[in-house]
Amino acid sequence: MxxxxxxxxxxxxxxxxxxxxxLLSQSRSYSSLSLREVAREAGIAxxxxxxxxxxMEELGLTLVDEGGVVLRQLMRKARxxxxxxxxxxxxxxxxxxxxxRNSPHVFYLLLRERSGTSLAFRKxxxxxxxxxxxxxxxxxxxxxxxxxxxxxxxxxxxxxxxFNAGIEALDCxxxxxxxxxxxxxxxxxxIARGADEFSKTRTGTVST
Amino acid sequence: MxxxxxxxxxxxxxxxxxxxxxLLSQSRSYSSLSLREVAREAGIAxxxxxxxxxxMEELGLTLVDEGGVVLRQLMRKARxxxxxxxxxxxxxxxxxxxxxRNSPHVFYLLLRERSGTSLAFRKxxxxxxxxxxxxxxxxxxxxxxxxxxxxxxxxxxxxxxxFNAGIEALDCxxxxxxxxxxxxxxxxxxIARGADEFSKTRTGTVST
DNA sequence: TTTTTGAGTGTACAAGTGTACGCTAAATAA
DNA sequence: TTATTTAGCGTACACTTGTACACTCAAAAA
Numbered sequence: 001m002x003x004x005x006x007x008x009x010x011x012x013x014x015x016x017x018x019x020x021x022x023l024l025s026q027s028r029s030y031s032s033l034s035l036r037e038v039a040r041e042a043g044i045a046x047x048x049x050x051x052x053x054x055x056m057e058e059l060g061l062t063l064v065d066e067g068g069v070v071l072r073q074l075m076r077k078a079r080x081x082x083x084x085x086x087x088x089x090x091x092x093x094x095x096x097x098x099x100x101r102n103s104p105h106v107f108y109l110l111l112r113e114r115s116g117t118s119l120a121f122r123k124x125x126x127x128x129x130x131x132x133x134x135x136x137x138x139x140x141x142x143x144x145x146x147x148x149x150x151x152x153x154x155x156x157x158x159x160x161x162x163f164n165a166g167i168e169a170l171d172c173x174x175x176x177x178x179x180x181x182x183x184x185x186x187x188x189x190x191i192a193r194g195a196d197e198f199s200k201t202r203t204g205t206v207s208t
Numbered sequence: 209m210x211x212x213x214x215x216x217x218x219x220x221x222x223x224x225x226x227x228x229x230x231l232l233s234q235s236r237s238y239s240s241l242s243l244r245e246v247a248r249e250a251g252i253a254x255x256x257x258x259x260x261x262x263x264m265e266e267l268g269l270t271l272v273d274e275g276g277v278v279l280r281q282l283m284r285k286a287r288x289x290x291x292x293x294x295x296x297x298x299x300x301x302x303x304x305x306x307x308x309r310n311s312p313h314v315f316y317l318l319l320r321e322r323s324g325t326s327l328a329f330r331k332x333x334x335x336x337x338x339x340x341x342x343x344x345x346x347x348x349x350x351x352x353x354x355x356x357x358x359x360x361x362x363x364x365x366x367x368x369x370x371f372n373a374g375i376e377a378l379d380c381x382x383x384x385x386x387x388x389x390x391x392x393x394x395x396x397x398x399i400a401r402g403a404d405e406f407s408k409t410r411t412g413t414v415s416t
Numbered sequence: 417t418t419t420t421t422g423a424g425t426g427t428a429c430a431a432g433t434g435t436a437c438g439c440t441a442a443a444t445a446a
Numbered sequence: 447t448t449a450t451t452t453a454g455c456g457t458a459c460a461c462t463t464g465t466a467c468a469c470t471c472a473a474a475a476a
Contacts, residue, residue: 005443009453027325031240034433047435048454055434115319115375117235122379157369157395164368167323171330187365187399194402213473217423242463255465256424263464 013052016042020063024105026170029112030060061124064113067106068128074099075135088139089188096162097181100169107166133159146199154195161187221260224250228271232313234378237320238268269332272321275314276336282307283343296347297396304370305389308377315374341367354407362403369395 019042023033035056039046053059078095082088100107110128113121137155141148165184172180227250231241243264247254261267286303290296308315318336321329345363349356373392380388 005452008443012453027327029239029325031237032325035435036433044453045455046433047456050435051453111323112320115323115378117237117240119235119379153391153394154398156391157398160372161365161368164372170323171327183361183364186361190362190365190399190402190406191395192402193405194398194400197401197405198398213421213423216473220423243465244463253425254463255426258465259423 009052012042012044012048016044016049016052016059017062017066018042020059021066021105021109024108026104026108029116030063030109031112031116031118057118057120060113060118060121063109064121064124064128067110068131070103070106071099071110071128072131075132089192090185093162093165093181093184093188096166097169097177100166104170111163111167129159129163144196144199146195150195150199154191157191158188161191217260220250220252220256224252224257224260224267225270225274226250228267229274229313229317232316234312234316237324238271238317239320239324239326265326265328268321268326268329271317272329272332272336275318276339278311278314279307279318279336280339283340297400298393301370301373301389301392301396304374305377305385308374312378319371319375337367337371352404352407354403358403358407362399365399366396369399 016038020030020033020038023038023041024030033056035049036046038056038059039049042049053062074095078092081091081095085091110125114125114129116122133152133155136158137148137151140146140154141151144151146154161184165180168180169177224246228238228241228246231246231249232238241264243257244254246264246267247257261270282303286300289299289303293299318333322333322337324330341360341363344366345356345359348354348362349359352359354362369392373388376388377385
């Protein structure tokens with residue numbers, strides 16, 4: 001039992017992280033959380049917080065990283081499903097909607113900090129989203145045989161639309177969610193189809 | 209001078225509103241503003257605030273309304289420009305980018321409160337954006353001769369993408385802004401083209 | 417004229433905040 | 447064994463917050 005000290009510390013760290021995630025909700029953004037509040041929720045003294053994090057910003061960035069892990073797990077799951085039953089677009093959108101329902105706290109965090117007041121946060125979230133975009137762009141590039149740049153633009157648009165749908169999903173009753181999903185699927189199809197047509201029609205220059 | 213009393217009140221109200229807008233910035237969201245801070249910026253006593261607004265939420269909703277006015281002015285301007293020199297998509301995107309540069313405070317507000325913690329705010333911003341979407345859908349419907357529902361879906365996607373570009377524009381150096389604009393224009397073209405193709409190919413049912 | 421109204425002020429208070437400082441006690445090192 | 451390290455705590459302090467209350471004094475009403 002030569003590392004029980006470090007183990008205990010790691011455990012407390014987890015408690016703090018979980019407490020912070022738990023406090024996030026539709027009516028509570030990360031920036032509105034106070035250090036004392038997180039400490040209270042974690043069941044530790046306010047000062048103990050500093051044994052684990054420099055300040056709230058450092059904790060926040062840790063949360064974003066953890067959120068990124070959840071996102072990548074989601075991505076893997078989606079890939080698996082696509083292999084199982086085809087239909088890239090519908091499967092992706094449905095998997096994402098499921099994610100929002102299952103891990104709303106993570107989604108709140110990423111969504112809000114993406115356009116939040118802290119540059120460090122914005123960068124961190126942006127970096128996590130890039131994984132998604134790059135991966136999707138790769139997929140498009142290889143299955144559709146597009147130039148990498150075009151695939152990236154397309155993937156970027158698709159992720160933006162899915163995220164946008166996520167925002168609307170927050171205030172949706174379950175019934176409306178189906179419509180929203182269908183709408184989003186249609187929008188992604190427009191993009192896929194449009195990009196496809198452009199790649200066929202590729203003329204030298206395009207007029208304004 | 210029989211209404212100088214009401215005039216003075218209106219004037220102070222404006223000072224408060226302007227003070228609040230002035231405090232908004234890339235590093236300052238509305239929800240992080242305190243009543244005292246706004247009062248300080250406006251040069252009035254904290255208590256005087258209550259002579260004009262019930263609480264900070266009421267002031268915030270007023271700001272969103274005023275932001276909506278700015279947006280609609282923008283829309284009118286864009287329509288004029290389109291009439292002058294064609295090219296709907298490029299003109300719209302450029303006008304919007306200009307708006308972000310000229311009225312960043314308004315954009316910060318709408319952007320953040322759209323996915324913020326207050327339902328009232330989310331609804332208010334959503335309502336303002338609907339003007340945009342409906343107007344754009346109308347345009348598409350009439351110039352392209354689409355069913356209203358399809359046009360709405362298309363317009364919705366376009367506004368989402370332009371807004372998304374706006375988020376990225378916030379952390380852009382002017383040089384990158386040109387690339388971003390070009391990318392966004394391409395994305396909107398994908399949608400326009402994709403929707404067009406779908407409307408042509410309209411078969412009975414579409415498989416998953 | 418006198419009376420009433422109401423925008424704006426100053427004081428005050430309870431509640432919450434971040435964090436500095438010094439301590440305890442248990443795990444680890446010597 | 448003894449000495450050192452360190453996670454966690456309690457107290458304390460200076461600060462900000464929202465807002466209740468009692469006032470002023472000029473404009474509007476009577």
